[in-house]
Amino acid sequence: MAESSKLKRAPIDATARALSGAVSRTVTSPLDVIKIRFQVQLEPTTSWALLQRNLHGPSKYTGILQGTKDIFREEGLWGFWRGNVPALLTIMRYTSIQFDALDRFKTYVVGSSKTEDHIRLSPSLSYISGAVAGCPAIIGSYPFDPITLVASQGEPKSDFMILSLIWPADLLRVSSCPEILFRTLSW
Numbered sequence: 001m002a003e004s005s006k007l008k009r010a011p012i013d014a015t016a017r018a019l020s021g022a023v024s025r026t027v028t029s030p031l032d033v034i035k036i037r038f039q040v041q042l043e044p045t046t047s048w049a050l051l052q053r054n055l056h057g058p059s060k061y062t063g064i065l066q067g068t069k070d071i072f073r074e075e076g077l078w079g080f081w082r083g084n085v086p087a088l089l090t091i092m093r094y095t096s097i098q099f100d101a102l103d104r105f106k107t108y109v110v111g112s113s114k115t116e117d118h119i120r121l122s123p124s125l126s127y128i129s130g131a132v133a134g135c136p137a138i139i140g141s142y143p144f145d146p147i148t149l150v151a152s153q154g155e156p157k158s159d160f161m162i163l164s165l166i167w168p169a170d171l172l173r174v175s176s177c178p179e180i181l182f183r184t185l186s187w
Contacts (some may be wrong), residue, residue: 006113014096021095022088029087030080034067090141098137105129 025032038061061067071079106118106129121129 014100017096017099018092021091025087025091026081026084029084030068032087033071033080033082034061034064036083037061037067037071090145094137094141097140098133101136102129102133105132 041059041061061070075082103113103118106121106126107113109125109129110117110121112118
């Protein structure tokens with residue numbers, strides 16, 4: 001009987017896990033957009049780096065406040081949520097898989113599916129459980145991550161890229177190479 005109630009609850013739990021990830025991602029999206037803009041910027045952010053490399057030319061983003069003002073001025077408020085839809089696809093899948101794997105691993109380690117027993121887990125085993133749960137979550141959500149990076153750069157996108165932002169399966173169909181989505185996971 002307990003197994004059937006667990007199966008009935010599975011879609012509800014998965015939805016709750018995914019929504020928790022969606023809310024946290026949406027709230028922190030402006031910080032992520034600013035971070036990605038700095039990461040993909042080719043020019044150094046300090047004048048000292050310019051002098052050391054003998055480079056000339058100003059950086060588009062030189063600080064968090066300046067970057068925030070530029071994004072707001074050039075793209076408006078919605079610019080801070082650029083790339084949020086593919087990021088939501090990544091994080092919703094990630095959190096759903098991670099919390100499920102975490103629950104399953106803790107149940108395996110403790111030998112019980114009761115929450116009270118999971119709470120009594122030692123800090124080291126709890127840490128290991130979280131690390132183990134992150135592995136399938138990364139593998140299951142990784143194909144969406146490069147798409148998120150491209151979507152939040154702020155550059156104009158081609159029709160092909162816009163299609164691939166809607167669903168990575170379109171990218172697979174067009175490229176006919178599923179390995180492309182996991183390429184950077186290899187050593």
